[in-house]
Amino acid sequence: MALLEIRSITRRFGKLEAVKNVSLDIESGQFFTLLGPSGCGKTTILRMIAGFDQPDEGELYLDGQPLADIPPERRPVHTVFQSYALFPHLTVSGNIAFPLEMAGRSRDEIRRRTGEALALVHLEDKGDAFPHELSGGQKQRVALARGLVNKPRLLLLDEPLGALDAKLRERMQGELIALQREVGVTFVFVTHAQQEALALSHRIAVMNEGRIEQLDVPEALYCTPKSRFVADFIGTINLISAEVLEADRHGLRLDAAGLGEIAAPPLASAVAGMRGALAVRPEHLRIAGHAERIGLKNHFSGTVGESLYRGDVTVYKVRLDNGLLLEALATNAGPGRARFHEIGDRVSIEWRHDAGVFLDH
Amino acid sequence: MPVSSSTTDRSARLTRWLVTAPPAVFLVIFFLIPALIMAGASFREPGEFGGLAPLAESGPSLDAYRFILDDVIYAWILAKSFAIAGLTTVICLLFAYPLAMLIVRSPKRQRDVFILLVILPFASNFLIRIYAWMIILGPLDLLYSPVAVVVGMVYVHLPFMILPLYTNLEKHDPALLEAAQDLGAGKWAGFWRVTWPLSLPGVLSGSSLVFIPVLGMFAVPELLGGTGDLLMGNLIKEQFLDNRDWPLGAALSLLLTLAVLAVAGLSAVLTRNRGQT
Numbered sequence: 001m002a003l004l005e006i007r008s009i010t011r012r013f014g015k016l017e018a019v020k021n022v023s024l025d026i027e028s029g030q031f032f033t034l035l036g037p038s039g040c041g042k043t044t045i046l047r048m049i050a051g052f053d054q055p056d057e058g059e060l061y062l063d064g065q066p067l068a069d070i071p072p073e074r075r076p077v078h079t080v081f082q083s084y085a086l087f088p089h090l091t092v093s094g095n096i097a098f099p100l101e102m103a104g105r106s107r108d109e110i111r112r113r114t115g116e117a118l119a120l121v122h123l124e125d126k127g128d129a130f131p132h133e134l135s136g137g138q139k140q141r142v143a144l145a146r147g148l149v150n151k152p153r154l155l156l157l158d159e160p161l162g163a164l165d166a167k168l169r170e171r172m173q174g175e176l177i178a179l180q181r182e183v184g185v186t187f188v189f190v191t192h193a194q195q196e197a198l199a200l201s202h203r204i205a206v207m208n209e210g211r212i213e214q215l216d217v218p219e220a221l222y223c224t225p226k227s228r229f230v231a232d233f234i235g236t237i238n239l240i241s242a243e244v245l246e247a248d249r250h251g252l253r254l255d256a257a258g259l260g261e262i263a264a265p266p267l268a269s270a271v272a273g274m275r276g277a278l279a280v281r282p283e284h285l286r287i288a289g290h291a292e293r294i295g296l297k298n299h300f301s302g303t304v305g306e307s308l309y310r311g312d313v314t315v316y317k318v319r320l321d322n323g324l325l326l327e328a329l330a331t332n333a334g335p336g337r338a339r340f341h342e343i344g345d346r347v348s349i350e351w352r353h354d355a356g357v358f359l360d361h
Numbered sequence: 362m363p364v365s366s367s368t369t370d371r372s373a374r375l376t377r378w379l380v381t382a383p384p385a386v387f388l389v390i391f392f393l394i395p396a397l398i399m400a401g402a403s404f405r406e407p408g409e410f411g412g413l414a415p416l417a418e419s420g421p422s423l424d425a426y427r428f429i430l431d432d433v434i435y436a437w438i439l440a441k442s443f444a445i446a447g448l449t450t451v452i453c454l455l456f457a458y459p460l461a462m463l464i465v466r467s468p469k470r471q472r473d474v475f476i477l478l479v480i481l482p483f484a485s486n487f488l489i490r491i492y493a494w495m496i497i498l499g500p501l502d503l504l505y506s507p508v509a510v511v512v513g514m515v516y517v518h519l520p521f522m523i524l525p526l527y528t529n530l531e532k533h534d535p536a537l538l539e540a541a542q543d544l545g546a547g548k549w550a551g552f553w554r555v556t557w558p559l560s561l562p563g564v565l566s567g568s569s570l571v572f573i574p575v576l577g578m579f580a581v582p583e584l585l586g587g588t589g590d591l592l593m594g595n596l597i598k599e600q601f602l603d604n605r606d607w608p609l610g611a612a613l614s615l616l617l618t619l620a621v622l623a624v625a626g627l628s629a630v631l632t633r634n635r636g637q638t
Contacts, residue, residue: 050543072542073550085540089558098554102545146544 001064003028003186004049004154009058011044018044019055020210026154026188031180033189035197036207037233042190045207046156049188051075062153073102078147079156082163084139086131092142093118093127099150117145120179137168141175148183157189161196173199194234198222206230222281224357231279231359238282238326244274244358252358254278258322263297263353270358280356285328287316287341288348297353302326304345316341318349396618403611411605425612435596439616442593445507445582446575449514453522453571454564456515461526461563462556465533476527479520487517491584498585505587513581521570529563530556562632569628573621593617 002025011019019041026032034042047053049060051072060067067075078099086095096117100110118124121141131139140160147155161169161176177200180187191197197204198218205215206229214221214230225231228239242254242262247270254262256278264278286296293299305325306317316328326349330340341347403426406419429435464475482490494513498504503512533556541551579594586592591599593613600610 052539052543071547072539073545073547077543079540079543081536081540083534083536085534085536087537087540087555098541098546099544102550150545 002026003063004188005061005064006045006049007059007061009045009048009055009060011041011048011053011055017210019048021058022210022212023058024205024212024215026186028186029184030202031177031187031189031200033191033197033201033204034207035191035194035204035233037192040207041210042192042207043158046079046158046188046190049154050077050079050156076153077156078150078152078154079158080143080147080160082159084131084143084160086139086142086146088131090130091127092123092129092131092134095131095142096146096149099146103150113149117149120148120182121145121175136164137172140164140172144176144179148179148185151183152185155185155187157187159191160189161191161193169196176200198234206233208233225279225359227361228277228279228359231357236282236327238280238285239277239359240280240324240326241275241277242358244270244272244276246272247274251353254358256324259300259320259324264356264358265354267358269360274360276358276360278356278358280326280351282315282327282329284351284355285326286350287318287328287330288350289341290346290348293348293350296350298355299348299350301346301348304341304343304347307341307343314340316347318347320349399611400615403608403615405608407606407608411607413607422608425606425608428609429612429616435613438591438596439593439620442576442617443620445510445514445592446572448511449518449575450522450568450572452511452515453519454568456519457522457526457567458560458564461523461530464523464527465530476524479523479527482520488580488584490516491581494585504585505590507586507590509585510582510590510592513585514575514578517578517581518571518575521574522567525567525570526560526563529560533559565628565632569625572624576621576624577617 004026006022006024006026008021008023009019010017010021022041022045034045036042044053048055049067051067051070054068062075062077087098090098093114097110097114100113105113114127115124118127121144123138123141123145126134126138126142131142134142143160147157157176161172164172173196176187189197189200198221201218203215203217204221206213206221208229214226221230221234225234225237231237231239240256240259240262242256244252245255245261246253247267249266251266252264252270254264256262262278286294288294290301300320302318302320304316305319308315308317312332314330314332316330318326318328320326328349402413404421404423405416406414406422406424408414464472464479467475491513494509494516495504498509498512503509537555537559538551541555542548546554577594577597579592579598582590582592582595583598586595597610597613597617600606600613604610
């Protein structure tokens, strides 16, 4: 039995269906992420798990118990709010002790566990500080300690890294993973930042317009997206419109308008005549001068239209001879590899026959 | 850039002076100097037909204070004034707090209407409103009683409690209450552990705005209270207008002012200790 079972929940706000018939299971000990653009319904689901909102249809079960009649304060579920929502009139220790006090723990236990929680987030020396005296990252840690101190069955995190700058954000991501592994509490994380979701999660539910588009492990979401939305939302991807010429268990033969034939990996549901798009990640495209071709199955010529130097990699936007614009990623590993191709250079784009995924919707 | 920064310093200082000087001058002329005259008057002898006896004839005197200390009635009236002020403040707080919360939690447009209703009574004359209470309380057999005094005091001062509370509660982040609930606090625990402590600055400023004026108010007890409901304000007024004992009136005024300053100081200290919010 899954720790949290969500069964066909629907939530309407007036005419808008914010959550449409969503079902999902969250296993104990997981770092589970709800990922999607703003307005996709992910925060609404989080609020229904916390108890601040109720589904119009469907039911949520925690450890097999229906949650409907349990108010937020009696659910063994705590939340790390986007704004942290630290109590400004209480010290860091006071904030962390709050859930223990509400649970009626003894004074000794409160002191001991508050101390442990402070140590867990490396804030031993900040116990007597007030929230307004802390930096963003420190506030974040206090909010985490406060959410974890009473050992909830589930910790909900609502875009908790959204307010931090990029560097700190990356460091907090590492700390979050370590923390979750250390305490073993199940995390339900809500974010619109796909890289964050990929980096942190065991499993990710990609949401769009109130529905779950795809629920999978990060690698599968990235490598074999099941829809154009997922392919496009996670990372960058090239979509090449094509029609299936031939499909068998070894692979697909596609016809892309103006490009000719493309070889693609097999797809069980593909049949000849099916229209769709081949989705290929920029790092699967190999960009090379004509003389340097290594003879991969799919190869086309084009002209460099744009190059974005990012230090570790360079992103090239190459216009193929049929007018299609493809994005290719080249790592700048060797010396002198930066900006190897200049704008206007004639180049060849090639990729393996088993790269990418064919999407019919 | 030391030059330009000192120039901005100077112009900032000038602006500060231009802004603070007029009210400061006003307060010195119309408050500080009269208050000092009043304090001086309390150490003089009353004149034969009111006013003050010439200093050359009677010299300075502590008679007024001696008089106050000799008769326990003055301490009693001061205590009663404090009690009425305290009771009025507590009742105002009990009425105003839920009302302010209700206003804060209502939709924006209704909120403006509520605030307008709170300040609407100021549009009509204070005395007329007190006379209206005489008409209301008369048939109820409550007129000329301590109850009528407290009713009048609460009525007059309620807006001064509602407005600071509203201003304070409006600034509370609703996420804090949600967080409290999320972390296991029921409605009451959430109120007492989050909303109430965060609202203390508002409670204290509202309480000062009610307590201090009530302490010196003489019109309400004069019109609504009975003969036994004399408060500090009435007592002082009587010394000046009826008994013509200016030094005694001045001494009582000075004592009342000191009491008010003590209350205001206490409230300021309490607020400062809660300064983090």
